[in-house]
Amino acid sequence: MITIQNLHKSFGDLEVLQGIDLQIDPHEVVCVIGPSGSGKSTLLRCVNGLETITSGSIVVDGIDIGASKNNLAAVRREVGMVFQSFNLFPHMTALENVILAPTRVRKLSKSEAVERAEKLLARVGLADKRDSYPAQLSGGQQQRVAIARALAMEPRVMLFDEPTSALDPEIVGEVLDTMRALADEGMTMMVVTHEMGFAREVSDRTVFMDKGQIVEIGAPADLFSRPQHPRTQDFLNKVL
Amino acid sequence: MDAFIEQALGLLGAAGWTLLLCLTSGVAGTAFGFVLGLMQISKNPALRWPAVVYVTVVRGIPVLLLIFFVYFGVPLLLGVNLEPFFTGFVSLALVGAAYTGEIFRGAIQAVPRGQSEAATALGLNAADTMFRVILPQALRIAVPAGTGFLINLVKDSSLIGIIGFVELTRAAKILSNLTLDPLGAFLMAAVIYFFISFAISRVGALLERRLTPQFGARKPRVDDPALTPTGH
Amino acid sequence: MNLYFGDILPYMGQLLTALGVSLGITVASFVIGGVLSIAVYAGKASSIKLLSLLCTGYIGLFRNTPLLVQIYLIYFGLPVFGINLDVFQASLIALSLNNASYCAEIVRGGFNSVPRGLVEAGEALGLDRWTVFTRVTLTPALRAVYPSLVNQFVHLFLTSSLASIIGLPELMHAILEINSQTYRSIEVLAIGALLYFASGFLISLIARVGERFLFRWAVNV
Numbered sequence: 001m002i003t004i005q006n007l008h009k010s011f012g013d014l015e016v017l018q019g020i021d022l023q024i025d026p027h028e029v030v031c032v033i034g035p036s037g038s039g040k041s042t043l044l045r046c047v048n049g050l051e052t053i054t055s056g057s058i059v060v061d062g063i064d065i066g067a068s069k070n071n072l073a074a075v076r077r078e079v080g081m082v083f084q085s086f087n088l089f090p091h092m093t094a095l096e097n098v099i100l101a102p103t104r105v106r107k108l109s110k111s112e113a114v115e116r117a118e119k120l121l122a123r124v125g126l127a128d129k130r131d132s133y134p135a136q137l138s139g140g141q142q143q144r145v146a147i148a149r150a151l152a153m154e155p156r157v158m159l160f161d162e163p164t165s166a167l168d169p170e171i172v173g174e175v176l177d178t179m180r181a182l183a184d185e186g187m188t189m190m191v192v193t194h195e196m197g198f199a200r201e202v203s204d205r206t207v208f209m210d211k212g213q214i215v216e217i218g219a220p221a222d223l224f225s226r227p228q229h230p231r232t233q234d235f236l237n238k239v240l
Numbered sequence: 241m242d243a244f245i246e247q248a249l250g251l252l253g254a255a256g257w258t259l260l261l262c263l264t265s266g267v268a269g270t271a272f273g274f275v276l277g278l279m280q281i282s283k284n285p286a287l288r289w290p291a292v293v294y295v296t297v298v299r300g301i302p303v304l305l306l307i308f309f310v311y312f313g314v315p316l317l318l319g320v321n322l323e324p325f326f327t328g329f330v331s332l333a334l335v336g337a338a339y340t341g342e343i344f345r346g347a348i349q350a351v352p353r354g355q356s357e358a359a360t361a362l363g364l365n366a367a368d369t370m371f372r373v374i375l376p377q378a379l380r381i382a383v384p385a386g387t388g389f390l391i392n393l394v395k396d397s398s399l400i401g402i403i404g405f406v407e408l409t410r411a412a413k414i415l416s417n418l419t420l421d422p423l424g425a426f427l428m429a430a431v432i433y434f435f436i437s438f439a440i441s442r443v444g445a446l447l448e449r450r451l452t453p454q455f456g457a458r459k460p461r462v463d464d465p466a467l468t469p470t471g472h
Numbered sequence: 473m474n475l476y477f478g479d480i481l482p483y484m485g486q487l488l489t490a491l492g493v494s495l496g497i498t499v500a501s502f503v504i505g506g507v508l509s510i511a512v513y514a515g516k517a518s519s520i521k522l523l524s525l526l527c528t529g530y531i532g533l534f535r536n537t538p539l540l541v542q543i544y545l546i547y548f549g550l551p552v553f554g555i556n557l558d559v560f561q562a563s564l565i566a567l568s569l570n571n572a573s574y575c576a577e578i579v580r581g582g583f584n585s586v587p588r589g590l591v592e593a594g595e596a597l598g599l600d601r602w603t604v605f606t607r608v609t610l611t612p613a614l615r616a617v618y619p620s621l622v623n624q625f626v627h628l629f630l631t632s633s634l635a636s637i638i639g640l641p642e643l644m645h646a647i648l649e650i651n652s653q654t655y656r657s658i659e660v661l662a663i664g665a666l667l668y669f670a671s672g673f674l675i676s677l678i679a680r681v682g683e684r685f686l687f688r689w690a691v692n693v
Contacts, residue, residue, distance in 0.1 A: 050592055076598040087593035091611040091689045100607060101597035133689040146593075153597060300669040302633035304644055305661060312657035391536065398538035402637060409540055422548035430537045430545065437536035 001026045001157060001188045002047060007056035009042055016042050018212040020056070026156075029189045031199035031220075034209035035235060040192045043209070044161050047190065048079045061156050077105060080150030084162040086142040088134040094121060094145045095130040098152045106153065113152070120148040124178050140171035144178055151182075158182065160191040196240060200224050208232045247415055248428060254411030255432050257325075261400065261407060262393050265329045269336020269393075276337055277344025278370075291341065298338035303396050307331040311403045328400035328407075332393060339389050346467045347382035348374060380451040385467040387444030391437045398433075408432060477659045483650045490646035491667055497642060498629040501564055505571030505628075506621075512576040513583065514605070527576070534573035539634055542566050547638050563635035571628050578620045582613035615687050622679040626672045633668075643667060 002024040009017035016039045024030050032040045045051040047058055049065055049072045058065045060075045089097050098117035102108045108116070121127050124144040134142050143163060150158060160179065164172040176198050183189055183202050193199060199206050200220045208216045208223065208231075216223060216232045224240075227233045279291035298306065310331045315321050322330070351374050359369040401410025412429035416422035480487075516527035534542065546569075547562035557565070586609045594604040614621070636645035647664040651657050 048596055050596065073598060073600075076596060079596075081593075081596035083589055083593060083596075085587075085589050087587070087589040089590060089593070089608055089612075091615070091687075093689075100603075101599060104600075104603050104607075105598040135689060149597070297665075297669060300630075300672050301665045302630040302644065302668060304633045304636070305647070305665055305668065308648070308651075309658075309661050309665070312651070312661065316658055395538040398540045399634070401540075409538060409544070412541070413544065416544075416548060421552075422544065423552045426541055426545045426549055430533070430541050433537045433541065434533065 001028070001061055002190065003057075003059045004043075004047075005057045005059075007043070007046060007058065008054045009039070009046060009051060010054045015054075016212050017046070017054075020214055022207065022214065022217075024157075024188065024190060026188050027186045028205065029183045029187075029191070029203045030205050030207060031203035032190065032192045032207045032209060033194070033196065033199055033235075034215075037211075038209040039212040040209045041161055044159050044190060044192050047157075047159060048076055048081055050081075077153060078156045079159060080153055080155035080157070081159045081161065082143070082146050082150055082163050084165050086134070086139070086146045086166070088142050088146055088149070090134050093131050093133055094126065094137070094148075097134075097145060098149045101149070102152050116152055117148070120151050121145070123151075123181075124148045125174070138171060139167045140174045143167065143175045147175075147178055147182070157188045157190065160189065160193070162192055162194065164193070164195055194239070196224070196236075208235065210235070243419075247419065247425070250415065251408060251411055251425075251428050251432060254406055254408045255436070257405075258394065258397050258407040259436070261325065261328055261332065261405070262390070262397050265332035265336055265397075266390060266393055268329070268333040270340045272333060272337035273340025274344050276341030277348060280341060280345045281348060295338045295341045298335060299342070303331075303335055304399050304402070306335060307399055307403060310334070324400065324403050324405035327403055328397070328405050331400070332396060335396065336389070336393060339392070340386075343382050343385045343389060343467065344378070346385070347378035350381050350467065351377045380448070381467065383444055383448045383451065387440060390440050390444075394433065394436055394440070475659055476656065477663070479654045479656045480650065480659050480663055483646075483654075483660075486650065487643065487646055487663065487667060490641060490643040491671065493640070494629065494632050494642040494644075495671065497560075497563055497567065497635065497640070498625070498632050501567035501571055501632075502625050502628055504564070505568040506575050508568065508572040509575030509579055510610070512572055513579045516576065516580070517583075531573045531576050534570050535577070539566070539570050539631055540637065542570055543634060543638060559635070559638050559640045562638060563632075563640045567628065567632060567635070570631075571624070574624055574627075575621065578617050578624060579613065581620070582615075582617035583609060585616045586612045615690055618679075618683055618687070622676060625679075626675055629672060629675070630668060 002022070004020055004022040007017050007020040008015065020043060022030075032043065034040050042051055046053055047060065047065075053066055061078055063071050063074050063078075065072055065075050088094075089100070092100065095114065095117050098120060099108075099110070099113035102113040102116060103110060118127065118130065121130055124147055126141060126144055126148070129137060129141060129145070134145070137145065147163075163179070164175050167175065172195070176195060179189070179191070179198070180202050191199075191203070203220050205217055206220045206223045207214055208227075208229075210231050216227065216229045218228075223232070224236065227236055276291045276295060279287045280295065282288050282291075307327070310322075311327050314327070314330070355373055355377065356369055359373045364373070397407055398409035401407050401413065404410075406414070408429050412425045416425035419425060512527045512530060515523045516531065518524055543562065543566040546566045547557060547559070550557060550562075590608055590612065591604055594608045599608070632642060633644035635642055636648065639645065643664060647660050650660045654660065
């Protein structure tokens, strides 16, 4: 589904990604963990073109992102993203947030989009909040609306950029539950997170990144209990 | 070409009068405005309210109306007939006082309270606190708004032509009547005004840079709308 | 020195009608200038160098020269090109162009304050640039600078008095006419000042109240 080959990304003189190779299969859930500054968010943001690639290639569902503007647009239609700061459109209700892209990009009629939106809001447990504005919702509710908004485009892949980092601890659970349900339904997911519990229980493979490189990849059972690389051991000792 | 140079020189001469008018009324307005600014933040209501009323009223009426008020009012109220220059001077000074009053108020209030507290704790009296501690910092904060005020003053001076003083805009109007070329005359005037504004902006930017190192690398953050460069 | 306001009473109707003209031309030029300003802002921010330069030049020209010169240029200067405008048209155009240059800068501040994350969310959803501009960032941008826009409206209302100089029958013009008829200068100027001031005050007040209604979604902000 996602093939990343020899990806390099620099911000000016600073090389943030130093040759990343990663393959994510359909229906796979991959969690990316690592210390701040390791480049994990940058990697995620390269997959849907929010960051431009310096060299290397990213192919999503057979489409090479860097080849053309049309390709980028096509990839963005198939890839959904959930941000750390939710980024809901503040002047629109939850429902309006969810129907905007389907009507404008997928060219759905308003009634079709509303039907889809209502189903999705119900799925994330917020059917009764359809007419609420983001300012009236808690952080966890906003994030769940953001998930529904991304799902409304019926993407093949979902990217999550530290989706629970900005939430109060009591609320983290409701968002993780939503993500878990999504994974159980077979969505291909790439998740950058600090929630080790989630990575351990839900991911098919966990990637540990440090200083712009993938240090270790493995099934969570292996990576968390028997980390091979000293830097992985170091990091896990600090956070667990 | 000779005609062009002659006309340009004529307008530049008038521009000189514009600058003189703005300089004099600007200084007077700023001095008066400084007093108004202090009055507005005074704890004494007898000082505060007249200043607040003055500033609010003057900023709430058209400048043109104020000019006519002075033009018609001074002869009627004081029995003196003023030269157009002096009428312009008084009007622009009155307007200037209201705008600089707001700028001073905002700038002084933007200086962190801790500064005056520290000064008082050190035993400085009110005058020293204001002039040695608060004002220098307030001045830095006031520069962008002050630059905007000066540019507005130059633009407002164009209205003094209406009551007969031959400043730049009126000179351009007279020129356009003589040459029957309004486009040329007013475009020339516009260019001269533009350069004057540009010069003021440059000086303002220079002043900002010169004053900033005193307060560390960061520019002071201010939210008061009176302190934005657009002035109004 | 005796003040006698009674002489002005018969002219109150004329003053109020003229006030209506002032308000009318203010609203018209604010709307036209406002829409234009968004286009000018977009032009200035665009990646097409020539367009960006033109817009920057336009803003610089209209903000650094007196409104009176702009009015003269449009009313007296355009006939050179065969464009003859009456006082209404010339005033409207001059005020609109002037207003647009100020609003463009105000609007720029508004757009700069919109969190980058909203644009990214829009892009991630596959929305095209036009949709992101109009549906995602425009409303929050305007909301952010609403107070400045209200101030600009009141400022435009006050400076519309300059149109009296080319003969537009608005409030300032009426004041001067009544003055020349009654010679009650201080009285008519005072009443005129009161009308301008009260109108500006009411506009600001209504705008404040309207803010909560217009931007219902900004509950906590």
